[in-house]
Amino acid sequence: MNDATPPFRWFHRLDAIANRRELSLSALLVVFALAVAACADEPASDGGDAPPPGSSTSDPAAATSAQPAAGAYELARILPDVKIEAMTGAYPVPGAADEMIVLTKTGQLWRVSLRPEVAPTLFGDISERLSAKLGREQGLLGLAFSPTFESDRHVYLFYSSGSPDHSVLARYTEVDDALNVADETVILEVPQPASKHNGGQIAFGPDGYLYVALGDGGLADAAAGNAQNLGTLLGSLLRIEPTDDGYDAPPDNPFVDLPGARSEIYAYGFRNPWRFSFDRATGEIWLGDVGEARWEEVDRVTAGGNYGWGIFEGLECFRQPPCTGEGLIAPRAVYSHEVGCSITGGYVYRGAAMPELTGWYIYGDFCTGTIWGLDTGSEDPPVLLADSGRTISSFAELPDGELIAVTFDRALFRFVRRQP
Numbered sequence: 001m002n003d004a005t006p007p008f009r010w011f012h013r014l015d016a017i018a019n020r021r022e023l024s025l026s027a028l029l030v031v032f033a034l035a036v037a038a039c040a041d042e043p044a045s046d047g048g049d050a051p052p053p054g055s056s057t058s059d060p061a062a063a064t065s066a067q068p069a070a071g072a073y074e075l076a077r078i079l080p081d082v083k084i085e086a087m088t089g090a091y092p093v094p095g096a097a098d099e100m101i102v103l104t105k106t107g108q109l110w111r112v113s114l115r116p117e118v119a120p121t122l123f124g125d126i127s128e129r130l131s132a133k134l135g136r137e138q139g140l141l142g143l144a145f146s147p148t149f150e151s152d153r154h155v156y157l158f159y160s161s162g163s164p165d166h167s168v169l170a171r172y173t174e175v176d177d178a179l180n181v182a183d184e185t186v187i188l189e190v191p192q193p194a195s196k197h198n199g200g201q202i203a204f205g206p207d208g209y210l211y212v213a214l215g216d217g218g219l220a221d222a223a224a225g226n227a228q229n230l231g232t233l234l235g236s237l238l239r240i241e242p243t244d245d246g247y248d249a250p251p252d253n254p255f256v257d258l259p260g261a262r263s264e265i266y267a268y269g270f271r272n273p274w275r276f277s278f279d280r281a282t283g284e285i286w287l288g289d290v291g292e293a294r295w296e297e298v299d300r301v302t303a304g305g306n307y308g309w310g311i312f313e314g315l316e317c318f319r320q321p322p323c324t325g326e327g328l329i330a331p332r333a334v335y336s337h338e339v340g341c342s343i344t345g346g347y348v349y350r351g352a353a354m355p356e357l358t359g360w361y362i363y364g365d366f367c368t369g370t371i372w373g374l375d376t377g378s379e380d381p382p383v384l385l386a387d388s389g390r391t392i393s394s395f396a397e398l399p400d401g402e403l404i405a406v407t408f409d410r411a412l413f414r415f416v417r418r419q420p
């Protein structure tokens with residue numbers, strides 16, 4: 001694939017450009033406000049004069065007060081020798097604090113150490129199981145270690161296979177420090193009507209169940225109905241319990257007693273959830289849902305919740321006004337395609353290095369590299385934290401709570417306070 005091309009929905013960039021003429025004044029005001037906010041904390045370019053006593057300082061390192069300062073953060077490159085193409089995720093290895101498994105879109109799994117002197121090694125390669133011709137939003141998209149990985153060595157993967165297109169959730173076992181890719185147990189297969197909006201995040205919750213994010217299946221407007229149809233798994237966040245040869249739906253899932261509804265569904269009304277995570281302190285689920293024409297959104301996910309797609313896109317009716325938001329859960333935050341084009345959901349920050357961000361959900365945009373944060377303990381609007389310019393495909397949460405940004409720039413980064 002052409003790695004100069006953004007991965008998940010660059011065709012929507014064209015949408016965004018086409019839609020520019022229709023952009024509302026409010027969106028432009030948002031852009032202006034963000035730009036002003038981003039500039040407000042620029043350090044003085046000459047760096048010469050010390051601030052007078054008692055004045056506020058523009059030194060971002062001093063921003064340890066209650067509120068994070070806009071623009072006071074950045075992505076700092078780590079591991080400059082690690083140059084892996086089209087990384088789709090990084091997952092800390094349980095029991096090995098400084099090691100991650102890094103996924104590539106084309107099916108490789110690399111064991112990467114946070115110690116720069118240790119070179120990456122190939123942990124596994126499932127490229128032969130992937131679709132021969134991967135669509136832009138297809139590939140090896142997700143990994144979850146078994147909650148008891150340190151004893152069972154089980155690893156779950158989510159990938160695109162064909163043909164016809166379908167998504168596969170399968171379990172493997174690590175043997176002698178590598179994944180035994182020859183031995184696969186398929187847990188779930190989902191037919192995909194198109195190569196787009198395949199979702200792909202998988203993660204075990206604090207309840208021990210496996211959560212699986214599925215997009216609406218693509219095909220733009222035509223697929224939007226899938227997200228509102230409880231009879232299909234598409235456009236939903238699933239909650240399942242893997243078994244020896246498949247899975248069960250937990251008996252307390254929200255729709256187990258609803259006739260015609262799939263018992264695996266935990267929440268629905270998503271277009272293409274691109275990364276969700278559990279707040280390690282509260283267990284709450286935060287999810288980035290990629291928009292179609294105008295809006296990207298952040299959702300705080302609760303059991304049984306309907307997040308609106310394809311009735312709503314963000315806070316607006318989607319191509320069918322008038323519509324009603326009755327019964328739908330509004331996003332916690334949105335941003336327009338004037339400032340980005342494809343959300344990458346992140347994590348609620350629980351690290352120690354930036355205490356002012358404790359309890360803030362950190363997320364970014366694939367196309368612009370902009371990173372925002374929002375205080376999960378308030379209803380305040382998001383704060384623009386960094387303008388990285390990087391193709392952020394995923395975030396990773398390290399055991400100490402610090403965050404890594406995974407990119408399509410053949411580079412990994414730490415999310416840090418901007419150095420003065």
Ligand SMILES: [Ca+2]
Nearest residue numbers: 307308309314
């Ligand atoms: Ca929504």
